[in-house]
Amino acid sequence: MDGGVCDEVDIEFVSSTDSPGFGRFTWAVTHSSIIGLDAEWKPVRAHQPTFPDVLLLQIACRLDSSSLPVFLLDLSGTLPPSIYDLLTHLFLSPNVLKLGFRFKQDLLYLSSTFRSHGCHPGFHTVEPFLDIATIYSHLHHKQTRIKTKSLSFICQELLGLSLSKELQCSDWSQRPLTQDQMTYAALDALCLIHIFHVFQQRQGAIRNVTEVDSSGLDLGLKQILREPDNSTRILRTIYCEAVEMVRATIIEYPQRLHSEAEASVKKSSWDTKHMDYTLLQIVRQYGDKLTLTESDGKPRTSKKKGKRQSSTGFTCKEKRVDAIDEWQGPPPWDFLLGGDGCPKFLCDVMVEGLAKHLRCVGIDAAVPCSRKPETRELIDQAIKEKRVILTRDAKLLRHEYLLKNQIYRVKNLLKNDQLIEVIETFELKICEDQLMSRCTKCNGRFIQKPLSIEEAFEAAKGFQVIPNCLFDRNIEFWQCTDCNQLYWEGTQYHNAVQKFIDVCKITSTG
Numbered sequence: 299m300d301g302g303v304c305d306e307v308d309i310e311f312v313s314s315t316d317s318p319g320f321g322r323f324t325w326a327v328t329h330s331s332i333i334g335l336d337a338e339w340k341p342v343r344a345h346q347p348t349f350p351d352v353l354l355l356q357i358a359c360r361l362d363s364s365s366l367p368v369f370l371l372d373l374s375g376t377l378p379p380s381i382y383d384l385l386t387h388l389f390l391s392p393n394v395l396k397l398g399f400r401f402k403q404d405l406l407y408l409s410s411t412f413r414s415h416g417c418h419p420g421f422h423t424v425e426p427f428l429d430i431a432t433i434y435s436h437l438h439h440k441q442t443r444i445k446t447k448s449l450s451f452i453c454q455e456l457l458g459l460s461l462s463k464e465l466q467c468s469d470w471s472q473r474p475l476t477q478d479q480m481t482y483a484a485l486d487a488l489c490l491i492h493i494f495h496v497f498q499q500r501q502g503a504i505r506n507v508t509e510v511d512s513s514g515l516d517l518g519l520k521q522i523l524r525e526p527d528n529s530t531r532i533l534r535t536i537y538c539e540a541v542e543m544v545r546a547t548i549i550e551y552p553q554r555l556h557s558e559a560e561a562s563v564k565k566s567s568w569d570t571k572h573m574d575y576t577l578l579q580i581v582r583q584y585g586d587k588l589t590l591t592e593s594d595g596k597p598r599t600s601k602k603k604g605k606r607q608s609s610t611g612f613t614c615k616e617k618r619v620d621a622i623d624e625w626q627g628p629p630p631w632d633f634l635l636g637g638d639g640c641p642k643f644l645c646d647v648m649v650e651g652l653a654k655h656l657r658c659v660g661i662d663a664a665v666p667c668s669r670k671p672e673t674r675e676l677i678d679q680a681i682k683e684k685r686v687i688l689t690r691d692a693k694l695l696r697h698e699y700l701l702k703n704q705i706y707r708v709k710n711l712l713k714n715d716q717l718i719e720v721i722e723t724f725e726l727k728i729c730e731d732q733l734m735s736r737c738t739k740c741n742g743r744f745i746q747k748p749l750s751i752e753e754a755f756e757a758a759k760g761f762q763v764i765p766n767c768l769f770d771r772n773i774e775f776w777q778c779t780d781c782n783q784l785y786w787e788g789t790q791y792h793n794a795v796q797k798f799i800d801v802c803k804i805t806s807t808g
């Protein structure tokens with residue numbers, strides 16, 4: 299067999315921990331930063347009130363060495379309990395990007411299958427996750443997911459590969475599987491990695507093109523694929539027959555790897571590898587989270603359960619927004635997390651008014667560094683400054699998994715209500731001498747000692763007007779150390795203090 303990828307891909311059927319491939323499997327999944335997931339199950343009849351048993355779980359791994367082994371895990375026998383912990387870890391590991399195609403249904407059935415083997419509570423979350431349908435949409439610059447495109451269609455378009463679907467409804471419970479079945483099953487997982495590779499290259503290509511010459515942005519995908527610069531394996535697969543692309547070539551791993559494989563079964567050595575920077579950037583920008591909700595947990599007899607035909611709706615995103623509505627804590631400033639105990643927030647554009655209110659009660663509430671921040675900048679700022687992002691933007695919540703306990707969706711619409719909501723949610727202690735202790739303009743702190751009226755007039759020269767009527771009165775002036783704005787204890791000040799005493803229901807200590 300000739301042609302790039304064909305030489306390097308191998309399939310390993312793993313049916314028990316005694317299988318020769320088991321060590322390789324654990325080694326490979328703990329040394330990959332990207333895996334492709336797919337599952338095959340026995341079709342069940344409509345009206346049958348159970349989920350079908352998953353008989354085969356395919357995991358394609360992208361290893362550093364550019365080898366792409368595909369593991370076919372036989373779930374019909376004794377394997378599930380012995381790989382449950384590893385799979386759970388894998389599905390949640392921030393260091394492993396999981397790829398799937400409408401994988402939610404697979405996850406649901408997978409979870410039910412593992413539970414039937416006594417593995418509780420099954421699987422309910424996969425993150426970071428990227429759906430190939432989403433990738434396809436991004437490649438076509440669509441904001442919303444393009445519906446009804448099948449994986450075969452996407453493979454044909456992006457890879458020039460035709461995936462045969464005739465084996466889809468074959469008997470996946472028979473053992474041994476035929477060579478064609480194994481190839482078919484492996485390809486479904488493997489093509490996910492290839493499609494992602496195209497996407498990743500395209501991202502890189504766009505970045506390079508923008509830097510050098512923006513006219514190149516018009517390049518079609520096919521054209522970019524065929525660019526001599528991108529002389530990767532992907533290119534060559536265009537001329538590869540799908541079935542030829544994957545053929546079982548059982549490679550004997552060197553002894554060293556075998557012992558490493560043994561070691562990697564131990565939890566302590568899982569996840570030694572972190573994503574490289576370019577991959578992390580893609581995950582931060584596009585990564586998603588797949589979550590099963592309680593309503594997913596019950597089989598619905600009214601719907602057909604045939605593979606793929608039933609995977610019409612893909613609504614996990616909307617459902618997830620509800621799921622993370624409640625604040626879980628602890629916040630990054632918590633002493634338990636090594637914080638200093640001082641609450642710090644980052645208010646996005648939609649809750650700017652809330653930022654001012656929080657400052658009025660002395661809480662550190664920053665706004666984004668730039669006027670129209672990219673999501674990534676916002677996330678970076680929150681992480682760097684250990685802040686909790688306050689937002690009303692549901693889109694931002696897609697990135698919640700990158701911001702563990704660092705994002706909260708404000709539910710109230712009015713500033714006063716929002717302030718109370720935040721105070722109650724984060725159990726903030728507000729006392730009277732904290733009021734007006736922060737610059738409402740820029741979130742800065744005030745100088746240590748108040749200024750006299752003469753000093754204040756001097757300081758205000760050129761950028762702030764102080765009313766002359768203040769001259770006769772004995773009042774204190776405060777200046778922001780960051781933006782130099784001057785504040786004084788006039789009527790407005792006293793009214794504001796009283797307002798926040800009322801809003802926050804502060805009992806005056808006298």
Ligand SMILES: [Zn+2]
Binds near residue numbers: 779
């Ligand atoms: Zn200021």
